Amino acid sequence: MAGLYLSVATRAFRRYSTYTAATLAGMFTNCVFGIILCFVYQELWSLKPHAGGYDVKEAITYVWLGQAMIMTVLVWGGGPTNDLANRIRTGDVALDLYRPVPLIGWYAAQDLGRAAYHLLARGIGPTLLGALLFDIRWPGSLGAWLAFAVSLPLAVLVSFAIRFLVASTAFWLLDSSGPATVAWITAAFLSGLTVPLVLFPGWTRDVVLTLPWATFIQIPADIWLGQRSGWHAVEGLVLGAAWAGVLLLVCAFVLRRATAKVVVQGG
Amino acid sequence: MAETLAGAAAANVRAYRDIGLMWTRAAMAYPASFWMMAFSGFVVGGLDFVGIWIMFHTVDSLGEWNLREIAFLYGASGFGLAFADMLVGRVERLGDLIRTGRLDAMFLKPLPLLLQVCADEFALRRLSRILQSVVVLGVACTFVAWSPVKVLVTLSMIASSSVIYLAIFVAFACIQFWTIDANEVANAFTYGGNAVTQYPLSIYPREVVTGLTLVVPLAFVNWYPALYVIGKPDPYGFPDWLRFASPLAAVVLMALALLVWRTGVRHYTSTGS
Amino acid sequence: MTSTSSADGSLIQVRDLHRTFTVRRKTSRFRGVRDEVVAVHDLTFSVEVGEMVGYIGPNGAGKSTTIKMLTGILVPTDGSLSVAGLDPSRQRTELARHLGVVFGQRTTLWWDLPLRDSFAVLQKIYRTSPERHRANLAEYVELLDLGDLLDTPVRQLSLGQRMRGDIVAALLHDPEILFLDEPTIGLDVISKGRLREFLRTLNAERRTTLMLTTHDLQDIEALCDRVIVIDHGTAVFDGPLADLHTQGGSTRTLVVDLVDEAPAISVPGAVTRRVEGPRQWLSFPADASAAPIVAAVAAAYDVADLSIQEPDIEDVIREIYQR
Structure with missing residues (x-):
């Protein structure tokens, strides 16, 4: 079973790696946005040197980590869950339901494979450019590297579960583009892509740091930067694992309801 | 000749309207999605601005511009982007149209290709994003000490901003005539352009501002006219007449964009790829 | 209506048409070599008003490249081309008013809207006068039996219904000129028959010139008095369907049902291909008369029944390709 999932993931990795021009184009865009944000943050942190508990170097690093994560966790949506939404609309999903592999696992494996590709292709490139153009901070210890490495798949799983739920709305609405739009807007804002979550004022900061989207960028970045270390880092990882678990359970529940509906209506 | 040209232009506008209406009716087949996405458009822009507002929770100014002044920049740039996005945003999907053969089908209709590409899947819901920019700009305008000339400059700024973004959408989408998958490059200039101009250009290095004046003239979307309307000095000391040059930049850029489009179409019809 | 024929009176005129493509062949992910590929060369033909022409050939023979040049989507590398008296690539929008194009596998109708709405917007796009539009709509809807479906969203139509909708559009x-690309693909036998019937009527009543590319040779047999066969970018045959048979060395088959089983029949002018119980298959050249053979068979054997099978055009074309 594990071997099967691995091969599904590998296939997804290869599938996404065929679009070389798209990858280069996307990296270019990530870099442009990264540079713009760096200038903005340099200005902001020069006026207020310890905003959000970061220094300017950490803020700059945060920018590039954010650009690296956009495609890895698909802040804007898309990926295998888009295929799923289309298959629900066309009714082809019935075939997925008869596969010997659980549907959620099948798509999750694909998404992890995809994320691995996007991390390598779209994540590392911009980060290196950021390091070249600006001064960025690297993880200070092996533990930080390890914790960061663990935080990534958790982020992908949380993001996958949310996108899966969005795609599932197609079972009822047929067209899931409305929910998908709501989802990416929420994700862009609450993941810390628009502004780092640590800059949120007062109690809102505590709230957004516990929401599932915090696991997309803010928590991995804080682990990388050493803002979260030791037990604090573990706490961040547990939060990610908890959200992934809860959301995947919700996915399973929703899928059961949807399946019942498909069977009754005959697709 | 001039009369027939005007007649043809009017006919094209009507055709765009008719196709647009048809897509709007088609979108209404899924009213839940339509309203959800319309509302989202409003929220997207709104949250973007909330992001800036959160930054201003930490600082009082950026590049020596306060939040009210930045709202003016934000509204002008956002309006242009949202307006252009509604009118021609679909040109982003040129590669898809080529891949699926739909562009070929457009060659068979007696309308300009660019018009058909832009009107394809026209989405009225994008009006909400325009509305959001209007709200921010409207509020920002209440803090301006108005004069007749400032009103004129502001109106020309909004029009120029729209035309400049129209041109940028079209010009950079043309890359897809050569590299079908590279549609994301255009995002760096459209949405990226909007991101740059949301902030006062005084926060960027001089080279960047020179580039935004001479190469990709996004500075004319809001920065130069806003210097005049709000009454701020140009920290880089560029000539004062630039503050009134937005319409010129818009016209030149639009002409260039149409030239690029024609070159792209010619490339397509001569390679068929 | 403006004059639509070229100097010598042909509606479509193609002379020494050439088209080459530069194809980048990938040798690795980032590297490639450029190859010149000749898609169409030395293509010459003309089509008169009111003709029904089948344009056939194997995949990759240059069919769609030709159609793309005729409709202004592609510029020829060399040669001259005129359709309805116009240069397709230079006068594309003008030409579009003279052309109707139907792709069997793609619809140009609005997926989520009723047929009626798609038709209405086409009236605006082509700026057809409202009276003409109404009259045409009424006539075609009647002929193609779409009356009850006008208010149905396109996505709910069957393939055959959608096809008819596309043809009206x-x-x-x-x-x-009506270009049809695989118009009957995926349709059931009844729908196919109905569509062919309609196209014949259209051609007879309106003198609409039809040019169709198809893999379904029954389309050709039912519709086209003339066939252009293209292979490797050039026309290998251009003429009436009947001549295609002679050129392809095609044969007709006489099926003989004898009263009793017998060894293979031997009569002059025919060869026995197959024996199966009392039934035998004799083939003879398609342009030869069947009468002497029938007479010879009837004279020598007790015949229960006779029938003649027309040549299979697919075999004929395969025959031409193989040369």
């Missing part, structure tokens, strides 16, 4: 502006 292509005809509402009174085109003089």
